[in-house]
Amino acid sequence: MDYGQFRAEYDPVFDILDAEKLPPWLPGAVTRLKELAATIDDPPARRSAENDIASLEDVLAEGSDGPPISPAMMEAIRIHSEAGANHGTPAERIARAEAGMAAIGGIAEAAPPTEQASILDLNESLYMLILALEPDRR
Template sequence: MDYEAFRAEYEPVFDVLDAKTLPDWLPAAIAHLKGLAATIDDPADRRSAEFDIADVESILAEDSIDEPSSPAMTAAMRVYSEAVEDHGTPAERIARLEAGMAEIGRISDAVPPTERAPILGLNESLYMLVLSLQSESRRALPAIGS
């Protein structure tokens, strides 16, 4: 992914921050942006995207407009945070991400339909990270016949 494509997805998220009531999908959208930022190839652009996300999070924290999460969303965010930890081999990280996706799926199965989409939205960025790690792993393999 390139930075311009990231910004196209970032702008609508940033634009809702001045709304009187924040949309239910905002936590999932922020998680999605984090996953997208991790897939940006250029390190400088990736850092810019990470700073953009930090801006959104600091605005939410400063203005105290972040509504309390439901117990299910809190649990899903905890699972998400553990899944995205960046230690271990690519295979270990992929396994952790996939386990996190499965757990988030189980959490979403137990909530009302109105809460399901924001929770399941967390899986999108986890999936993007899996794809990114798989791609990196394939590039790191030596060419056959080398």
């Protein structure tokens, strides 16, 4: 399996998180995604898939502890997941992370003030990724 095939299976499961009530089969779907991720041959792509699953699990855990996650936060998490993907050249990855940071910033700007800081916190790991990938930092 490659990362694109994994995302074809992952995206519909992630989209379910927007539902008012989560379906009872969701934990089984997460387990299945973990099994699929383990079959990805390319190590960086496998790590991306594992990171996607960790994001999914974070959203599930966060949603179960309190109020449902807002649509703005869900969209920011989705963008963060895509922006931090491990595929592509360093320049492509930097460009994707920078675009993700800009998009997350726009989402935070439009979000209620009580949610803005939480959304912007997602940009920290993308910034660290950019620093790690910049050629003059090696």
